Amino acid sequence: MKTIIYYFTGTGNSLAAARKIAAVLGDCELVPVASLQDTTGDIHPGADRVGIVCPVYFTGLPVMVASFAGRLDLSGSQYMFSVVTPGGFGGPSALRQLDGILKRRSGRRPDAGFMVKMPSNYILMYEPPSGKKCEQILAAADVQLEDIAQAVKNSAKTGPGYSLLARLAHLLFYPRFASRVHDDDRKFSVNDRCTSCGTCAAICPAKNIELVGGRPVWKHRCELCCGCIHLCPAEAIQAGKQTAVRVRYRNPEVNNADFKAQKGD
Numbered sequence: 001m002k003t004i005i006y007y008f009t010g011t012g013n014s015l016a017a018a019r020k021i022a023a024v025l026g027d028c029e030l031v032p033v034a035s036l037q038d039t040t041g042d043i044h045p046g047a048d049r050v051g052i053v054c055p056v057y058f059t060g061l062p063v064m065v066a067s068f069a070g071r072l073d074l075s076g077s078q079y080m081f082s083v084v085t086p087g088g089f090g091g092p093s094a095l096r097q098l099d100g101i102l103k104r105r106s107g108r109r110p111d112a113g114f115m116v117k118m119p120s121n122y123i124l125m126y127e128p129p130s131g132k133k134c135e136q137i138l139a140a141a142d143v144q145l146e147d148i149a150q151a152v153k154n155s156a157k158t159g160p161g162y163s164l165l166a167r168l169a170h171l172l173f174y175p176r177f178a179s180r181v182h183d184d185d186r187k188f189s190v191n192d193r194c195t196s197c198g199t200c201a202a203i204c205p206a207k208n209i210e211l212v213g214g215r216p217v218w219k220h221r222c223e224l225c226c227g228c229i230h231l232c233p234a235e236a237i238q239a240g241k242q243t244a245v246r247v248r249y250r251n252p253e254v255n256n257a258d259f260k261a262q263k264g265d
């Protein structure tokens with residue numbers, strides 16, 4: 001059974017998760033959602049089994065993933081699954097959002113929705129986990145991902161789950177996030193530690209960063225994935241004062257070449 005997994009990632013968790021599921025399924029192609037961002041029209045996967053793997057942003061989907069899902073035609077596929085990788089809260093509401101989009105688009109909900117807790121990368125609000133704590137979260141995620149992959153392989157059916165708190169938080173916070181996210185890069189700045197290496201521009205999945213005079217300039221098509229902050233080798237990119245004192249995070253199994261490849265250029 002041929003599988004296509006579409007993924008979106010800012011700091012590598014969702015790509016690492018997608019790869020682990022793919023390894024169990026076999027005959028599986030990984031396609032970055034970001035590689036389709038400049039295309040238009042319906043997307044026909046041409047695979048029997050289709051998956052989407054992505055982070056949770058403000059208890060919902062990254063905006064790029066939501067708009068991608070609205071173009072996805074699942075009529076030629078037998079089985080569809082989704083996996084979200086929240087740092088802790090809001091997985092069910094993100095899965096439900098995806099269900100709703102696909103139902104409206106294809107008249108069909110995913111057959112199964114899963115969530116797996118991964119290290120939280122929302123550095124604007126929290127200190128990302130590091131050291132032993134981070135290792136423990138990743139080890140627990142590996143166990144869960146093995147189960148998820150087996151469930152997908154067996155064409156298991158499971159709903160997205162429900163959390164009243166997450167639902168309320170989604171109604172309260174997600175619309176505001178989604179309507180302003182592209183401009184959220186106005187919070188970003190770069191300090192004198194910048195070495196003009198260009199990593200930020202190369203890894204940004206939204207093609208939102210250009211180097212001007214050797215310094216990053218954000219072009220207001222931000223997804224707020226925080227990749228530029230976390231992956232800058234000089235830790236020169238900040239968002240307000242808090243990020244200067246917080247540790248950076250990247251999934252240890254994902255490298256810069258993987259992030260660069262995400263745009264599909």
Ligand SMILES: Cc1cc2nc3c(=O)[nH]c(=O)nc-3n(C[C@H](O)[C@H](O)[C@H](O)COP(=O)(O)O)c2cc1C
Pocket residue numbers: 008009010011012013014015054055056057058059060085086087088089090091118119120121122123224225226251
């Ligand atoms: C803008 C933003 C908002 C986030 N909101 C949530 C959230 O509502 N709930 C949650 O559990 N995690 C949240 N996170 C954490 C990510 O979903 C989590 O770290 C994810 O594993 C990152 O995946 P990635 O490495 O593939 O980008 C947020 C992260 C960012 C950058």
